[in-house]
Amino acid sequence: MPGYGSLKRRAFVLCVMLALGLGAFPGAPVSEARAGFEDGWRAYQAGDFAGALNEWQPLAEGGDAAAQFNLGVMYDEGRGVAEDRAKALEWWMKAAAQGDGQSQHNISLAYIFGRGVERDYGKAVSWLEKAAASGIARSQYSLGKLYGYGHGVAKDEKRAFMWISKAAEQGLDKAQYNLGKMYRDGIGVDKDVAAAARAFLAAAEQGYAKAQNHIGVRLVRGEGIAKDEVQALMWLTLAARQGHASARENRKALARKLGTAGRDEAERRARQWKPRK
Amino acid sequence: MMARRWLMAVLVACLGGLSAPAWAGPEKTSPDEAAKFITALSKETLSVLGARDASLGEREERVRQLLGRSIDLPRIGRFALGKAWPKATPEQRQEYQLLFAEWVLRTYSRRLGGYSGQSFKIIKAGPLGKRDAVVFTKIGRPSGPPLKAAWRVRGSASGYKILDVIVEGVSMIATQRSEFAALVRRQGVMGLIDSLRMQVTKFAARSS
Numbered sequence: 001m002p003g004y005g006s007l008k009r010r011a012f013v014l015c016v017m018l019a020l021g022l023g024a025f026p027g028a029p030v031s032e033a034r035a036g037f038e039d040g041w042r043a044y045q046a047g048d049f050a051g052a053l054n055e056w057q058p059l060a061e062g063g064d065a066a067a068q069f070n071l072g073v074m075y076d077e078g079r080g081v082a083e084d085r086a087k088a089l090e091w092w093m094k095a096a097a098q099g100d101g102q103s104q105h106n107i108s109l110a111y112i113f114g115r116g117v118e119r120d121y122g123k124a125v126s127w128l129e130k131a132a133a134s135g136i137a138r139s140q141y142s143l144g145k146l147y148g149y150g151h152g153v154a155k156d157e158k159r160a161f162m163w164i165s166k167a168a169e170q171g172l173d174k175a176q177y178n179l180g181k182m183y184r185d186g187i188g189v190d191k192d193v194a195a196a197a198r199a200f201l202a203a204a205e206q207g208y209a210k211a212q213n214h215i216g217v218r219l220v221r222g223e224g225i226a227k228d229e230v231q232a233l234m235w236l237t238l239a240a241r242q243g244h245a246s247a248r249e250n251r252k253a254l255a256r257k258l259g260t261a262g263r264d265e266a267e268r269r270a271r272q273w274k275p276r277k
Numbered sequence: 278m279m280a281r282r283w284l285m286a287v288l289v290a291c292l293g294g295l296s297a298p299a300w301a302g303p304e305k306t307s308p309d310e311a312a313k314f315i316t317a318l319s320k321e322t323l324s325v326l327g328a329r330d331a332s333l334g335e336r337e338e339r340v341r342q343l344l345g346r347s348i349d350l351p352r353i354g355r356f357a358l359g360k361a362w363p364k365a366t367p368e369q370r371q372e373y374q375l376l377f378a379e380w381v382l383r384t385y386s387r388r389l390g391g392y393s394g395q396s397f398k399i400i401k402a403g404p405l406g407k408r409d410a411v412v413f414t415k416i417g418r419p420s421g422p423p424l425k426a427a428w429r430v431r432g433s434a435s436g437y438k439i440l441d442v443i444v445e446g447v448s449m450i451a452t453q454r455s456e457f458a459a460l461v462r463r464q465g466v467m468g469l470i471d472s473l474r475m476q477v478t479k480f481a482a483r484s485s
Contacts, residue, residue, distance in 0.1 A: 041484050045333045047326075066485060073482045077387055082421075102480040109479050112472050113456070138478040145471055151464055174474075245371060 033059055037067060044070070049080025060091060068095035069103045076106070076116075085116025096127070104131035105139045121152025132163060140167035141175040148187070161188030168199060176203035177211040197224030204235055207275035212239035213247040220254060229258055233266035238273060304433070308402035311410035311430035314437035318347050319397040319414075322389065341386035349431065349438035350378040357453040361461045361469070369466050376473040383477060405429060409440065 040055030053074065059067035072091035075084045089110055095103035104127050110117055111124035125146055131139035144163035147156045161182050167175035180199035183192045197218050203211030212235045218225050219232035233254050239247035255263055325331075325339040354377040355362050365373065396417035405411040409431045416424040429441040441450045460469045 037485070041482075044482060046329065047333065047336075066483065069480075070482045073480075102483065106479055109475055112475055113460075138480075142475045142478060145474065149467065149471060151468055151471060 033062070033064060037064065040067070040070070049074065053080050060094075063094075063098070065095040065098045065100040065103070068092070068098075069100055069106075072103060072106065085110065087116075089116045096130070099134060101131045101134040101136040101139065104128075104134070105136050105142075108139070108142070121146075125152040132166075135170075137167045137170040137172045137175065140164070140170070141172050141178070144175070144178070157188035159188075168202070171206075173203040173206040173208040173211070176200075176206075177208055177214070180211065180214060193218075193224030195224070201225070204238075205276040207238075207242075209239045209242035209244040209247065212236070212242075213244050213250065216247065216254075217250060220250075229254060230262050230266050231269070233258060233262065234269040234273065237266060237270040241270075305404065305408050306410040306430060306432040306437070308404055308410040308412070310432060311428075311437060312399050312402040312412050314430060314432075315412045315414065315428050316399060318343065323395065323397060326389070326395070337386045337389075340389050341382045344385055344389075345378075345382055347437075347439055348381070349440055350374075350381060352438075352440060353381070353450050354378065357450055357457055358466075358469075359454050359458050359461075361458075361466050365466050369470065373466070373470050373473070376470060376477065379477050380473050387481065 036055045036059055040052045040059075043049075043051030043055065053071070056064075056067040056070055056074075060071045068091045072088045072095065073079075074081055074088075075091065076088035077083070081087075089107060092100075092103040092107050092110075096107055108124040108127035108131065109115075111120045111127065113119065125143070128139050128143045128146070132143045140163045144160045144167065146152055147163065148160035149155070161179075164175050164178050164182065168179040176199050180196045180203065182188055183196035183199060185191070197215065200211045200215040200218065204215045215225070216232045216235035216239065217223075219228045219235065221227070233251065236247050236251035236254060240251045255266075258266070322340060322343055325336055325343065328336060328339075331339070351374060354374045357377065358365065358373060362370070398415045398417070400413040400415055402410055402412040409429055412428045412430060414426050414428065416426055418424065425445055427443040428439055429443070430437055431440050441448055443449070457469055460472055464471070
């Protein structure tokens with residue numbers, strides 16, 4: 001009974017949201033504006049975009065940053081309204097002016113592709129800086145990449161390392177993977193094979209195929225991590241199953257080298273493996 | 278009538294460049310079969326979109342899976358990269374293709390996932406180029422005039438795949454190709470890969 005399950009889950013989520021909301025403001029009733037916002041969210045989830053717009057538009061006009069952000073998304077994706085990227089940007093700008101990090105992040109993306117606005121890497125970077133400073137992991141990662149390549153900014157490997165490591169600390173798998181490469185190659189930081197292996201492992205554990213390949217290779221060589229060929233085969237198997245081409249090659253070579261017992265054990269571990277959330 | 282003829286002209290002009298590889302042989306895609314494929318796909322998509330018991334995220338995920346197996350993403354990705362494709366290294370190609378697929382699926386499943394109350398009508402189908410078929414459709418929307426979309430389809434041993442969609446006379450992949458070419462001119466292939474990597478981080482609507 002999928003309907004029942006999802007209803008129960010939604011009721012649970014709603015309870016948790018209410019509990020959190022009430023917990024944060026003891027004694028205060030859920031404000032009318034919040035209730036309107038949540039009605040809008042329910043309409044949005046049901047695909048009733050006109051209904052969502054009805055709830056969010058007045059809130060957005062009244063200065064609610066989350067409603068402004070969501071209106072921006074609706075115009076950007078053309079949901080319930082004609083697609084209008086300039087209008088999307090207008091709403092995101094209003095929210096961004098209030099310090100809304102997700103709006104700042106989406107604005108920077110619009111500048112990168114020139115959507116609804118003239119393409120401008122410099123502006124993209126300055127919006128990303130704001131979002132990254134407010135703690136948005138995706139922005140920290142993106143900014144780190146821009147500093148690494150020197151797109152829209154002067155190339156600065158130390159800054160690239162700083163932002164990528166901040167995003168990695170927040171658990172962003174791609175950032176952890178990139179951090180691993182920076183430690184491995186000594187980019188923006190001193191070379192450190194053990195730190196590289198730790199970073200690759202963290203991303204691999206979340207299911208990131210490229211990192212699974214890298215940690216597999218390191219386990220074979222015993223580079224920065226104790227040599228363990230069976231565990232290596234497990235990681236290479238997991239990466240290969242996600243379609244990673246070099247992992248497939250590496251896996252084949254290692255499987256030939258290991259005996260049946262090692263192969264079976266790696267296979268068993270791969271079957272039982274689950275990504276860490 | 279004029280509009281349709283114009284559409285056909287644009288189609289041929291835009292997509293002439295997407296020719297079959299020499300080894301593929303003149304295996305033709307039957308327009309009737311292509312129309313059946315598009316009909317089945319539209320029925321499946323409309324039923325996913327109409328599943329009111331599923332959350333928006335779940336509907337988008339199902340649309341994403343449908344699109345993933347119905348669109349020839351590797352071929353479209355290669356075409357969209359244009360002249361930069363032969364110059365890209367194997368690693369760049371792999372990275373680009375992964376990101377391109379992710380980006381297309383994310384964009385279109387978000388765009389389609391929320392829709393409801395649409396209707397889908399096949400107008401006609403015909404051959405296109407040496408081996409493809411084109412299926413002309415009209416998509417009715419609850420608000421606004423119906424949308425004209427033409428689907429370029431190629432059949433092969435592994436089934437039918439969409440190669441392009443031409444909405445109101447504008448080829449999606451030709452548009453993509455020129456957008457990408459501009460980026461590659463400015464920043465090179467790595468710059469394009471970087472931009473795609475960032476585009477897939479765009480935030481969707483949120484609950485609080």
